[in-house]
Amino acid sequence: MSLLEVDHLEVRYRRLGRVKAALRREEATFPAVADVSFALEAGRTLGLVGESGSGKSTVAKSLIGLQPASGSIRYGGREIGSASQSEWQRLRREISMMWQDPVGSLSPRLSIASLVTEPLKIQGHKRSSDDADRLLSMVGLSTDLGSRYPHQLSGGQARRVGVARALALDPKLLIADEPTAGLDMSVQGEILNLLNEIQSRTGVAILVITHNLNLVRHVTDEVAVMYLGRFVEQGLTDAIFRHPRHPYTEALLSANPSPNPDERHGRTELSGEMPSPFWRPAGCEFHGRCPHARPDCADIVPGWTGEGERGYACRYPL
Numbered sequence: 001m002s003l004l005e006v007d008h009l010e011v012r013y014r015r016l017g018r019v020k021a022a023l024r025r026e027e028a029t030f031p032a033v034a035d036v037s038f039a040l041e042a043g044r045t046l047g048l049v050g051e052s053g054s055g056k057s058t059v060a061k062s063l064i065g066l067q068p069a070s071g072s073i074r075y076g077g078r079e080i081g082s083a084s085q086s087e088w089q090r091l092r093r094e095i096s097m098m099w100q101d102p103v104g105s106l107s108p109r110l111s112i113a114s115l116v117t118e119p120l121k122i123q124g125h126k127r128s129s130d131d132a133d134r135l136l137s138m139v140g141l142s143t144d145l146g147s148r149y150p151h152q153l154s155g156g157q158a159r160r161v162g163v164a165r166a167l168a169l170d171p172k173l174l175i176a177d178e179p180t181a182g183l184d185m186s187v188q189g190e191i192l193n194l195l196n197e198i199q200s201r202t203g204v205a206i207l208v209i210t211h212n213l214n215l216v217r218h219v220t221d222e223v224a225v226m227y228l229g230r231f232v233e234q235g236l237t238d239a240i241f242r243h244p245r246h247p248y249t250e251a252l253l254s255a256n257p258s259p260n261p262d263e264r265h266g267r268t269e270l271s272g273e274m275p276s277p278f279w280r281p282a283g284c285e286f287h288g289r290c291p292h293a294r295p296d297c298a299d300i301v302p303g304w305t306g307e308g309e310r311g312y313a314c315r316y317p318l
């Protein structure tokens with residue numbers, strides 16, 4: 001049994017102007033996430049990648065109970081998709097979310113010691129300066145920083161504080177949304193090493209949502225590529241980086257070439273913009289932007305092909 005098992009997840013949002021849409025008998029909601037399934041084991045890291053608007057954050061919000069979804073979300077073997085508020089109070093100790101800019105969004109008037117230990121307080125635990133020192137040390141920060149305030153930290157220190165907060169309750173699952181966004185390359189590397197090191201020490205499972213393929217390459221065991229709310233390719237990171245089968249995956253990788261000669265493959269340029277999820281193209285939803293599309297791609301929805309260490313949804317894979 002995996003720690004997290006997601007089956008046929010679907011999230012629908014209301015369309016803006018839904019009264020007009022209802023009058024025209026169009027659907028008033030649209031699927032921002034459709035038929036998403038995956039499993040994540042303890043101690044493993046899965047990366048969710050895709051362009052802006054592909055549905056990554058929506059998946060994360062449904063996993064932490066902030067966005068109603070259909071389908072099944074099982075955590076530790078138990079269905080949590082329809083967990084009550086009080087069940088979520090308990091689950092929040094085990095499933096932790098690290099938001100983008102985790103410190104910038106917090107109160108500038110709280111000291112760093114208060115910020116890192118706040119999750120303990122919210123869960124009703126007594127907190128002491130020892131807790132703050134332990135958490136700051138865990139993320140490689142000097143305990144002296146506890147008496148400072150967020151605006152006095154560098155970007156890298158602030159991100160470490162965000163990691164400390166997210167891990168304060170010793171979660172089993174960490175969902176990290178763009179953990180390296182806005183950091184320069186060397187600091188990004190430090191944060192990636194920190195996540196890897198904490199995972200090997202604690203066995204926490206990590207779901208990382210990102211545009212940053214370097215991050216995916218360095219911290220994930222598996223990757224799922226999202227396009228218009230669906231997975232188009234999913235599997236072991238090494239296999240996918242060595243030989244992407246879906247043209248969309250190759251296009252994302254081409255935009256961020258690897259220094260590793262084993263990861264040199266053809267180049268696919270992405271043209272145009274991702275369509276809106278409520279005007280979904282017929283056939284393969286990627287066909288209008290795919291340089292390898294054939295005429296029938298516009299009509300026939302590609303099924304899922306499982307192939308050893310990965311699967312993909314393309315009738316004419318690379």
Ligand SMILES: Nc1ncnc2c1ncn2[C@@H]1O[C@H](COP(=O)(O)OP(=O)(O)OP(=O)(O)O)[C@@H](O)[C@H]1O
Nearest residue numbers: 013014032050051052053054055056057058059277
């Ligand atoms: N509350 C909402 N109401 C209606 N539509 C929404 C809402 N939140 C997101 N969307 C739409 O759902 C789709 C998926 O958005 P989502 O934020 O999950 O994508 P994302 O891949 O996380 O993007 P980013 O990388 O920019 O964070 C987009 O078309 C977005 O415009």
